[in-house]
Amino acid sequence: MPVITEVANEDVPLRPGPKGDCLDEDSAAGKGDIEGPSPIQSPKADGAGDDEDDSSFADMPPLESFEADKASKPKKEKKIVIEDEEPEKEVDEDGWLDVLGSGELKKRVIKPGQGKDSRPQRSNWVVLNLKGTLDNGTVFEEQKDWRIILGDMETVCGLDITLALMEKGEVAEIVIPARLGYGDKGREPDVPPKATLHYHVELLDTYPAKEESELPFQERLSIGDAKRERGNFWYGRGDYSNAAHCYRRALDFLDDMGLNLSESPADLQLLLDTRLKVYNNLTATQMKMEAYEAALKSVDFVLKVQPNNVKALYRKGKILASQGNVSEAVS
Template sequence: MDNEPIKPGDSGSQADFIQNELNFDVDPKDTLTKATLEDHTEGEWMDVLGVGQLKKKVVKAGQPGTRPNRSDICTIKLTGKLEDGKVVEDHEKLTVQLGDVEVIQGLDLVIALMDVGEVAEVEVESRFAYGDLGREPDIPGGAKLFYTLELLSVEMEPEIETLGVAQRKEIGYNKRERGNWWYTRDEASLAVQCYRRALDYLDETKGGIVYPQGEPDESISDAALQALLEDRMKVYNNLAAAQMKTEAYDAASKSIDNVLRCQPKNVKALFRKAKILQHRGERAAAFAVLLQASKLDPDSKAIQQELADLKEKRAKDAKHEKNLYKKMLGTHKANGTSNKNDDSINQKSAKSKIAWSLIGGAVAAMAGVIVYRYDIF
């Protein structure tokens, strides 16, 4: 029966379960998957990714079976140090949403491998920390970081539809800011991830908004909804910029269309739309969009420079097309002259053949007369 309780040992280990045919998209041999499923022995270092760039050691075991899932709200305590022992991060209680890269990638991956109450030491190479850029003023580029990390608590993500406008706006804003942070670090893919999560909170069309009882009346006013819309447009605009960096131009075009559908005079959106059109080779359409943006913001140096560059490209295109046309036209003329010469030669040849035929006929007739006159028979 489906409702019968599962007895201990009936289903085997988690590793056995994920091999079930219904879980076809999970690879039990994947390094991170294995790390997630296995118990971690105290005092032993675990190579999380199998490449030596992220290591974890359990200092104090937590409550078994309490590991967080993606999108869970996790409260952590952490201390981060450089190799020389200098403390560069120190938080007694830091709340992050797992999987939304609200901390460095290395920590985001390790938190998913911890039980509530667990204390772990973590070593993170720069690739999964602050990279070659570092973090001003205290973390130099390429720095390896050493953390002491404790998972204090885990809560499930609340149903977005139950959150009020003010809550949605605050969460969406924070996720957008995190996306901006990743974008400035040239991590466009991570920025896209953050922007998409921000949109989950800022888009009131997904299931509508159910306002909790006791929420202030002003938070559900038209002005509050308009503010939510404006924040959403900012996120879509930023999302398009990040998608363009990853060369996902079709996706970027859809993001821009979402902005221009609500704000047809949004200058940033028009500028990015022109860039996308240029990438597609639609320079005439791009020029028209840039002209529209220029009228809305005539003092923009970026728009004026883009217009100048596009004019130059269009002039080169026109010159190239003109040269091609000339070459094609010249070939046709040459072919026409050749045909005329051939016709003339053919006509002369025909006339020559007729003349020689007449001469031949005349000679044959004269020979006949001579033979007739001087018959030797």
């Protein structure tokens, strides 16, 4: 968006001060994540700033003179300065866009799309045709009319990032470094460790996702279970943060809020059983992350429905022991 700045058109002399005297709002409040130098102090004059207040009011004019001076000066209007938007990142002579500025994650347009306004937003559905190959040309993945939710970790991180820069109808080549792909482990049996990934992607469509409660029962169950499986994938790789994200998203779809009573008892039981699996898996993930309070809430949900669930009882004991509640864990 354009940046709109108000500039006062007043002939007021600038107060001398050290460079950087104007701080942004966060800096002035002492906020921000980056540790910087000590706060800038105003210049001292004639030894001002000592512990004792040596100020004198003897030479100050009466208050009325300030009012007279203020009234005698015409009020100046403010000008509105509209700065241009930050320009799009430039492509190199071969047409490659350096997505992150590190030279690793790159994108090249083969066929332009329908303009920037057609780009997908986070949490939108995107529909893709894609083919993934290794450096030697070996195909390790191919999808047709593949539908995923952007930002839900349903594909590798590098592709998730770059899809947000594609336009509807666009065809592009994307090169993804190992650290944003399948990492040092690879993906057995088709992606070796530390492999660079090459994707040929066509963005067929993108549209906002409906509220989970508005979806038909079977669709909610199918999407929720798919996200559970994706969480298991990340858990198996030791990526517990992504696993927890997928499990939480699975629970969004597997919640029974908004369901009507027309579903069969068997279907409702299947939904509940799948949800309990997700909570059990989320508990294990939170334990790996040492988020014991969150893990305790997750496991208690399972035990509220299934008091004799062996996995849940075992995990609750370990959680309580990790929190120092040994006697409660034993009981």
